[in-house]
Amino acid sequence: MQAYKKHESIAALMKRSNVDTDQIIPKQFLKKVERTGFGKHLFHDWRFNDDGSDNAEFELNKPAFKDAHILVAGDNFGCGSSREHAPWAIADYGFNTIISTSYADIFYNNCFKNSILPIIATKEQLASLMDEIAANEGVKFIVDLENQTLTTPAGNGFKFEVDPVRKNNMLKGLDDIGLTLQHIDLIDQYEAKHKQTYPWLWV
């Protein structure tokens, strides 16, 4: 996994709540057996007109947000299905940071597996960030994971919380499976005991 440290980038504004994974990556793109190439389908149904041209009404199509790596969105982002195609599409499109008040659990987990930092803001913090972007489209924010800080030109930044284990893994770009396999002895011991206690699971 790619390490995540400090980023300065344009922040794009998506003023919608309950953005679900069916919108992030519609089902017709889930048939691929590869992990790559989903960025071009991100928010497909909102992003494109029926003839395949860009929908000018859709916020992420605004020229000011073109090179954004930070996505600022409404409450409960990523609700719905477990599809990891959603964070794959987000990362492939170019976002490495999302800021919202809350995320659906599975989506939140999936972000950390893909070097996407999902920052949790309070309602007031989020509203200030949204106002700042709306007033100055193309504004750049700075995210510093090491120090857990978000900085904005208008001073709406804050210190955010992140689980220390996840932070460490992300800063170092560590592979979760490799980390777990360091404890293979503990898994073997547990499994041997589990077999004795619950023999019917092993028939």
Add this chain to the structure above:
Amino acid sequence: MKKTMYEKIWDSHLVAEVAGQAPLLYVDRHLMHEVTSPQAFEGLRLSKRKVRNPHSILATMDHCVPTKNRDLPIADPIAKKQIETMADNCHENGLNLYDMKNPNNGVIHIVVPEHGFVHPGMVVVCGDSHTATHGAFGALAFGIGTSEVEHVMATQTLPQQKSKTMLIQIDGELSKYASAKDIALAITGKIGTAGGNGHVIEYAGNAISKLSMEGRMTLCNMAIEAGARAGLVAPDEKTYTYLKGREFAPSGDNWDKALAYWKSLPSDEGAVFDTIVTLNAADIEPQVTWGTSPEQVTGITSIVPAPEDFDDEIKKEACANALNYMGLTAHTKITDIPVDLIFIGSCTNGRIEDFRIAAEVTKGTKVADKVTAIAVPGSYHVKKQAEDEGLDKIFIDAGWEWREPGCSMCLAMNGDELTVGQRSASTSNRNFEGRQGKGGRTHLVSPAMAAAAASAGHFVDIRKL
């Protein structure tokens, strides 16, 4: 210390708590389908890792499979490749796969209970958010991403953060034709789609005890729609009776050992939950969603709300957007909303009980003019059982299509989908924009409500039929 059922299962599956890492949880059962697994197998291959416990895995093909002309090759080449990849991956790793032609094939969350593959007290995962279904057996069952699918295949464990606990207590008598689906929708309406975020829900109360195993599966299936990681119902005599004699259920001495363990699982009297929600079953009307989120739901005697009916700014905007997408006018009576297509099926409502109640409502009726109605059994076993009971004839006589099993119109990956502007009454679980087809308009309902709408051409209060 007094423990909740969730805490008991968590504690008994904790492999290790190593400083600087998330707690490692052991996984007993791993369920799979074709959509969320191929990249995980690819990851294993690239890192030269093996599936640790092939016996813990049960796989099926459900999302992309056609529900008609099953003997013809799959027309969509990308879907075809995904199906073939699934077969190759399962074969290569020695996994139990119920492929499209297998008489055990069906939707993963329907097939797994049919074979008794999940028992109380297990930790169960699947690259699918509706894994929550299996909480009906008192198993901790939750959806995971594809990276985690790979993690479980390689290690039989997952690094996990402990969830908070929520008790949803529902007592009282449900009215006739109000069902587990209506309870699930009413809960989502009450607490919202983010209401359960970070929680595992335990459903309790006499209205829950009275539900059949099928009903409990429907209820737990939609725990995810309320944002919860998982839903749980304490195992009881109904659970044991359901499991006994099924293929993967314990037998002989092991049955007695398992039963003693299962009886130790229910939450201790006085165990503390982080959040408690209560509902009165008698207050739950048959539900209909009017918007594009499962929390945008109301009772059949109600009306479509207007944005100004909400205090919260974001909810106002969400309501306005939903009315626009759904092509609905505020304050329309729910019973005045016409429908074009009826879908009964999915991991939420594709079980035998669902077709029985729908057939009871359908018997002797005709599908209304210009309405298409499709019944998609959740598995070949459900299909056969329904046919043995003559239910297929009731649907066919009324003008319904009786299909082969699969996820079908729940997420419309297999070609069964709504066209732009088409409006469905659907027994599935999500009414998100475009889920059933771009521009399609979904109203989530119970099987009985869907069946009644088929003949009327609009929603009706089935309690008055």
